[in-house]
Amino acid sequence: MLKRLTVLVPILILVSGCSSEQSEVIRAVKQSPEKIVLRIFDRKVEVADKLKGLEALYEKEHPEVDLKVETLGSNANFNEELYSKIALNEAPDIFSVDGYGSFEFWKDIAYDVTDKSWMKEVITGTTDSVTREGRIYGTPIALExxxxxxxxxxxxxxxxxxxxxxxxxxxxxxxxxxxxxxxxxxxxxxxxxxxxxxxxxxxxxxxxxxxxxxxxxxxxxxxxxxxxxxxxxxxxxxxxxxxxxxxxxxxxxxxxxxxxxxxxxxxxxxxxxxxxxxxxxxxxxxxxxxxxxxxxxxxxxxxxGVPNYWIINKESEHPQEAEKFMNWLLTSETGKQFLIKQLKFVPALKNFDYKSDDLGSIAESMQEYTEAGKxxxxxxxxxxxxxxxxxxxxxxxxxxxxxxxxxxxxxxxxxxxxxxxxxxx
The missing domain is CATH 3.40.190.10 (Periplasmic binding protein-like II)
Incomplete structure (x- = not known):
């Protein structure tokens, strides 16, 4: 008991010696809620720099969230790194897979998004790779x-x-x-x-x-x-x-x-x-x-085809926050414009309005082939x-x-x- 009092006394003296301004700071720190850390792990290395721009964009509208976006190229290395993150309890809340083969590795931790609002806009036929027994477990972000x-x-x-x-x-x-x-x-x-x-x-x-x-x-x-x-x-x-x-x-x-x-x-x-x-x-x-x-x-x-599906990790501590982010990215004007104008993605959802100038001449050529069924x-x-x-x-x-x-x-x-x-x- 004596040792415990010895430790407490300096703390009490320190607190009692605080000015009113210092007390306000301490009170503010105690009352300030800790930010929700939301982690995204993606494999499209060619847009890595631009993709980082999502952090500030999302945090501006959602100050309660600390968004962290990480990108790693090469499929083999990506899967190994994802395994490592999970083993070290650093699993991302959202991660990408590239279709049938890759999805099989991660289907057991994939969150069911079948009935989520943004999925109503997904182009027919683009979710076959991530569908099991009639339920959909991933979101196609773009067409390539x-x-x-x-x-x-x-x-x-x-x-x-x-x-x-x-x-x-x-x-x-x-x-x-x-x-x-x-x-x-x-x-x-x-x-x-x-x-x-x-x-x-x-x-x-x-x-x-x-x-x-x-x-x-x-x-x-x-x-x-x-x-x-x-x-x-x-x-x-x-x-x-x-x-x-x-x-x-x-x-x-x-x-x-x-x-x-x-x-x-x-x-x-x-x-x-x-x-x-x-x-x-x-x-x-x-x-x-x-x-x-x-x-x-x-x-x-x-x-x-669809190069990437974004999967919500159902073992995440914040699956609802991950869901909220996906909905923002694919339905808000801010999120949609980022995908089109910053990343130059050809959307895999029908609720995007854009001009061919927004995506560049390659996408224009791609669309000509697509519309012609070629x-x-x-x-x-x-x-x-x-x-x-x-x-x-x-x-x-x-x-x-x-x-x-x-x-x-x-x-x-x-x-x-x-x-x-x-x-x-």
Missing amino acids: AYGFLYNKELFRQARITQIPTTLNELRIAAQTLQSKGITPFSNGYREFWVNGMHNFNVAVASQPDPHAFLEQARKGQIDFTRNKELMGWVDLLDLTLDYGNKQPVATDYNTQVKAFIDGKAAMMQQGNWTQLTISQSNPNLQVGMLPMPVDDANRDYIYT TKMWYWDYFPEGATGKISDLMQAYMEKKINREQLLKGIQSLFVESNQKGGK
């Missing part, structure tokens, strides 16, 4: 598309007036550009997602029935070295290498995009997510989107678990001439067959 982006001015200089929709037409366009001293392709084949996801998806989406192809591939019923579309896909890859920049395997995303923005190449395999970087660096650059043809059939289509799906979420990275490794080995065409195709084929033998998805 990719193909070959092209510099309209460089095409004009080369007097290319017709959009190439076949492999031969694309080869002629590349030859024409090169004859004018213009490098046709800026290739960024260091990135696994550029290769194993987007590029190889062209081979799958170009099949007469992609889902049937994937099922048959798992059962070993398809010889990849004899499949017309797969052989044509390698022809397309060869074309970009023959008419592209040196050391494509060493070229990362940022280097690839910068070369394109600087006019050092006329085309690059990318999508509308590059618009923000292009608008910031060269706002006058007019960019369109081209098909990625695998043969001389008319392949006049691009590839569209689109194909993304299928990499149906690939065997971990296959996209391994496909990329095989592609890079082929680009560096460590393996030949047959070894490339047989190597990819084995990934599907082995997955089926192991009982994988």
